[in-house]
Amino acid sequence: MxxxxxxxxxxxxxxxxxxxxxxxxxxxxxxxxxxxxxxxxxxxxxxxCKDKFVIPGFINTHTHAAMGLFRSYADDMLLMDWLQKKIWPIEGKMESDDFYWGTMLGIAEMIQSGTTMFADMYMGMERVAEAVEETGIRAVIARGMAGVAPTAESALVNSEYLYNTYHGAADGRLRVMLGPHAPYTCPPDYLKRVVALSEKLGAEIHIHLAETQGEVNDCLKLYGKTPMALMDEVGLLDRGLKISTFLEKLQSLI
Ligand SMILES: [Zn+2]
Structure with a gap:
């Protein structure tokens, strides 16, 4: 009590x-x-609280919480340069404890500034779940999956394991989504497999979409469609991706 x-x-x-x-x-x-x-x-x-305003907790709808460890490591760069030259190489060196402590740091900063829930797409999600369980915050976690990476298959297997193990865990504070990284790292055939897994599990999807003009241009050149139209074609938008559905869902979790 x-x-x-x-x-x-x-x-x-x-x-x-x-x-x-x-x-x-x-x-x-x-x-x-x-x-x-x-x-x-x-x-x-x-x-x-005579000098304080009481409000509901903030919700951060897109994080890679453990990346706080890379703060100031590479700033003010174009997205693709930043990812390819700096972030992906250093992420390849991360170990299990880095995901845990990086997420713990992110959670501490979120709680300090009034954020009580976050939607995280990253790796080492078992350790992210551990940090969520220990701290009392709420989170929707998704294992980032890249269809062009050597981990394409194992990421699908790991995502299914995460859903079956952590969805609804920590007294309902933890939820699990599937996290295909982006159209430029997940070709349509891979995205269709993600959609199929999402339907099988009843899981929703968290993805980066139309982040840069370059992505939109490349998508138009490769598939003759914008990223959003391509996602509609492979069925992703029906898996909880419509903004209206997403906001409704978040509201129901508050
Ligand atoms: Zn992101």
Whole structure:
């Protein structure tokens, strides 16, 4: 049992106006906002909030949390130069503990700045899940998959394992999606296999899409379609990728 009282907090009420009052929380339930609680309800902890505004937690909808370890390693570069010359080579040297501690650092920074949920696409996701379980944050994790990489097949196997092992774990704080990296690293045939796996598992998909003008130009040249039209053709947009569906889903998780 945990009882917290946010004393004299500023908040937006349901009529859209800013108000000030006490907020009582018991375990993971908000008992009351701006109303007095029962006389025999005693908080374990009281936080004075007269100079604070209380809001729902922020949601970071796209992270590679462990990449915080590369902060300032390579800045102000074009995306493809940055990936090919700097990031992919150093990522190849990452070890299991790097994924765990890099994610722990990212989670600490997120919690400190009010982010209570993040959608992460990366590698070493078993260690990412461990960090999520230990810290109490919520996360939707996806193993980044590249159809052109030597790990193309093992990434599919690992993604299925992650879904079966972690989807709904940590008291429901952890969810799992499939994470094909991008159209320029995942050819259409590979994406179709991701879609098939997504349908089989009931998993949704997290992908980078139309990040640069160069990607759009290359996609038009190779397939005669924009990245978005290509994703529609291979069936990806029906796997939770439409922004409206994604936002609805996030809302339901808050
Ligand atoms: Zn990204």
């Amino acid at each position: 945990s009882r917290i009282l946010l004393k004299n907090a500023h908040y937006f009420s349901t009529d859209g106006t800013a108000k000030q009052g006490d907020i009582a929380i018991e375990n993971d339930i908000i008992l009351s906002v701006g109303e007095s609680v029962a006389e025999d309800w005693t908080p374990d902890r009281t936080i004075e």
